[in-house]
Amino acid sequence: MRLTIDNINPNIREAKYAVRGELAVKSEELKARLAKGDKSLPFDEVINANIGNPQQLDQKPITFFRQVLSLVENPQLLEKESVLIDALGYKSDVIERARWLLKSVGSVGAYSASNGAPAIKESIAKFLERRDGFPANPANIYLSGGASSGVNTLLNTICASPKTGILIPIPQYPLYTATLSVLNATCVPYHLDESNSWRTDLETIRASCDKAKAEGIDVRCIVIINPGNPTGASLPDEEIRALLDFAREENLVVMADEVYQTNVFVGKFHSFKSILRSMQQESPGVYDHIELASLHSVSKGMVGECGHRGGYFELVGFDPEVEANIYKFVSIMLCAPVIGQCLVELMVNPPREGDPSYPLYRREYDSIFDSLRQRATALHSAFSQMEGVECAEPQGSMYLFPTINLPKGAVAAAESEGRHPDEFYCMRLLEATGICVVPGSGFGQKHDSLHFRTTFLAPGTEWTNRIVKFHKEFMDKYR
């Protein structure tokens, strides 16, 4: 029997992943048409605001990182130190770091240990100690191919049957629901509170959890994305404490997706680990059994190196036999890309004040941060002029997630195409402007609301004007 849509793995057939779904595929087609010289389209460039891919939208990589990587890729260059310094402007700390990485990993073309190169795990542990003020053990750190592959490993381990339930925020990054579909486990959704800047609401979470348990679901884990994707919200200290308390009561593994930890405009990033350790210190014995997995990545922040697929997760309070099985699972795929591992090391251990590369590093870092904030603000103010669009102040991450109130005519037109109204809106936006965003239904939203997610990574303001103009015409047409 040939493979067909009807006999392949039904869990894959059922999985949905809107960030790279129909709209993204359509945007690739449009790009290909433009590249072939098609002049019939009403725009001359496609903007992929559907995905947090900073360097695709002209964010420049940090010089220090890429200089070091050029040397670990071609160690022969280290034999010409004076050329590097005098003719190419490499600083001494670039050369030292490259030598240290090569000494630590051997060749970047060799497999590392399955859970990552030991020296890089130690460097991550030191970073966590500086960030949190509490010890970190390299043995509990696992390098991964971006945070996505870490999430995949953890959900594979935790999900034991279709009855396993995982609490997932709505809206969410669809990696979570897609992976749960593939694993045939149960997504237990909890809504974030849009009226309170997309913060968590413990009563809502408790109600979702209780409902799932009443239906026989073995709820095992709560996922928190902090700062939020697609919402940008950063959770305050007391909210994290309440979530950890809830996890303790309900015996839930806490999975903290902290990949946007440096993309914070409003409030302050608090890591789950630092707050857990504080609570353990304040109330000895009470929180000892909490299991926390926290994830980070080189893809976001001011690093923005998605294509390098670097990331890690740290486990706290996990049973050693469970960790042994996680190790075995990651072994099957051998190891995370070693260049990506090196980049994780550079991210967690960047040049410091006094280092030769520090001034440029600082300048580049700050300039990316400021520019992201400016773009977010500009886009937000464009949305605030648009009829029927409500958008919270930009708080962080790389996204805005406005509510759109569409006229009845648009809802009817969408229905006649068999589409959700937000999907219909996004498709028309793409066709009219070349701007690709993701409908809110791809992330989950309350039934009576419509949204879309857009990154604020694209430079300039011309593209925001395109959205404003499209929106006005759309509203006029379907009014």
Added chain:
Amino acid sequence: MRLTIDNINPNIREAKYAVRGELAVKSEELKARLAKGDKSLPFDEVINANIGNPQQLDQKPITFFRQVLSLVENPQLLEKESVLIDALGYKSDVIERARWLLKSVGSVGAYSASNGAPAIKESIAKFLERRDGFPANPANIYLSGGASSGVNTLLNTICASPKTGILIPIPQYPLYTATLSVLNATCVPYHLDESNSWRTDLETIRASCDKAKAEGIDVRCIVIINPGNPTGASLPDEEIRALLDFAREENLVVMADEVYQTNVFVGKFHSFKSILRSMQQESPGVYDHIELASLHSVSKGMVGECGHRGGYFELVGFDPEVEANIYKFVSIMLCAPVIGQCLVELMVNPPREGDPSYPLYRREYDSIFDSLRQRATALHSAFSQMEGVECAEPQGSMYLFPTINLPKGAVAAAESEGRHPDEFYCMRLLEATGICVVPGSGFGQKHDSLHFRTTFLAPGTEWTNRIVKFHKEFMDKYR
């Protein structure tokens, strides 16, 4: 309920992956002890002959590849072309290729399309056309993080229930059985014929397939590793034809793991694709419905860049809706590492005669090939002196897989430790010599036989002498 070995995903608990199992973990401990200055061990270095990791064992990367990668990692270097050429010895084709790759992928720090950068897929298609003499369509090529991740994608798609059966050669690379365990699908083992240089035997395969079908298994796919791992065997033309005929009769997807296609000492590599296309040409209509997936990687061959996690697979004859689901599945993990994708491009499109980098490339390539053959031969001749050891002539890949006939005393001693006799032997070998190999039971072997797999990557002959000496003492002790 906390996560324990008893409640995690049982499929992960049951999975076995010996290549990085207990022996590999023990070898890491021994390395750490040596690094800390422990003088109590009877050796002063650990040799990881358990895993095909050439650059860990001092195989030098190919200069052209790494020069190009250094430039795509740090494109600022391209602004100093004269320094690159005059002071660093980069040839013009290195610079041209780097510019072309950067133009094609944008930044290597940006996500590519989920199935790989279009220009790299086109380059792979051209390579396949040159190699096979038949057209290849870039749309059917998927870049992956090493071949392992491609195997994972394909098995995830094909395996629809615990009743899905996949024909797997025994001995095999344990990625296959481990992944089938994780997916809770059925491994349908077929034994290779050790007495005939580990070739396939169609009657054996048919018998396994029929037996599984009689037990209600829906046998959907046959995996062939060619050249073989751990066996090194290269299948002749007529054997591949027979396998394709069998796949046609039984309606099986053919998964051809061809990562060792350039590691061939005896015979000649024939790709499944080229033979399938020939058969389709010779007998129009008969073989049109065969579904073939063939995999390749930058990890093996003279490239040996495992740590970069680059690979691809090509699909032939797959239903477009099935391909759409494969695309969706790979999208969830976003994309293969882009530097690894660039390396795939370099592998399939290396310098050619007349190019400035060609002479050095040729010299390096040939020298790695010759050196691998010499090491294989030296190791083989050491084995031929060892009592009770039988080893086929080295044919290819990176491994030898000798039979070991152990005395009854050793079998009894193994039993009293609760180990398989081959595992017991390999553990003693590691403790006595620091050489880590993998017991045959990790790959599968006939019940009445014992083997181990060793790479022949380690340089020099001192380590083979250590094995010979250990073996003699072991045999004397347990005689």
